Ligand SMILES: NC(=O)C1=CN([C@@H]2O[C@H](COP(=O)(O)OP(=O)(O)OC[C@H]3O[C@@H](n4cnc5c(N)ncnc54)[C@H](O)[C@@H]3O)[C@@H](O)[C@H]2O)C=CC1
């Protein structure tokens with residue numbers, strides 16, 4: 001692709017999708033030699049206050065539903081047709097709740113250039129036919145293109161407000177994709193490190209959401225900071241064990257990057273998973289009802305991930321090896337008393 005400008009499309013426009021589209025919109029302007037100056041964004045169309053969300057984004061430069069109060073750059077072009085949003089792109093940034101990835105990728109089959117490359121910002125793992133897969137690998141398989149991943153301690157609203165933070169890119173191709181994606185995402189307020197362990201990075205992004213539910217349960221029970229730290233520590237150990245047990249090439253060092261312990265801390269302090277789990281305690285509602293009431297269409301991925309992990313471990317008789325993951329599942333889905341989650345710490 002020597003000398004050619006990369007056309008970037010962001011596939012997804014929720015809370016993180018909008019914050020990252022904003023950052024990418026800014027960064028392509030800093031590298032006009034490298035990137036086309038328009039960033040197309042696929043929006044799952046919906047009506048907000050009687051207007052199409054795409055029209056609101058294109059005319060008012062704000063995603064009023066998923067990232068209210070933040071101005072998006074003028075070079076962001078929202079499109080409701082995913083094929084139109086991705087056609088001719090050289091770079092695809094996948095950023096959507098993990099339950100929507102397959103359908104979206106299927107719609108893109110045959111539309112994507114084979115010199116295109118992708119990056120997954122999705123925090124979740126793919127459990128399919130009782131096997132476990134990385135979304136970067138699935139995107140790669142379905143679309144026939146290379147796909148790496150970005151994950152980090154990145155609460156979307158804070159990144160959108162340009163509060164300083166860090167993030168991690170995991171890729172097999174550090175010299176090629178690592179360099180181009182570093183250019184696309186690194187800013188003075190988001191410091192990017194590139195590593196080779198893309199599997200460990202994605203395991204962290206998915207499992208920290210389940211640990212954040214444990215932190216939320218702990219907060220809902222008013223257990224205090226020491227208890228929450230115990231959940232975070234045990235959670236980190238289970239994240240590492242899960243990665244090393246089920247994926248090759250997972251390194252302990254990855255858990256010390258932004259995608260590891262830092263993301264765990266930020267999500268357990270200020271994330272949606274924690275917030276929903278805290279409100280769930282004592283509510284007499286299902287977790288889905290609480291999520292709907294609190295998040296206005298945003299999704300907390302940890303509940304689905306807890307269920308998927310549990311089914312996967314149960315099929316292998318391995319639930320005992322992951323007491324915290326198991327206990328979160330039991331509290332959320334099997335009406336286990338929330339206080340029983342402490343047993344997971346004494347295992
Ligand atoms: N929000 C955050 O602070 C961060 C989120 N992430 C991860 O980024 C990914 C995307 O999350 P967000 O952008 O925050 O999304 P979100 O949870 O804010 O929004 C939900 C999105 O799903 C879309 N949607 C609803 N129904 C759909 C359907 N049937 N098909 C396709 N799309 C549909 C909505 O239009 C909306 O864009 C997730 O894996 C999340 O864990 C990662 C870092 C930070």
Ligand SMILES: O=C(CO)COP(=O)(O)O
Nearest residue numbers: 152153154155271272273
């Ligand atoms: O991934 C996140 C921060 O890095 C956001 O976490 P929540 O989905 O729990 O808000």
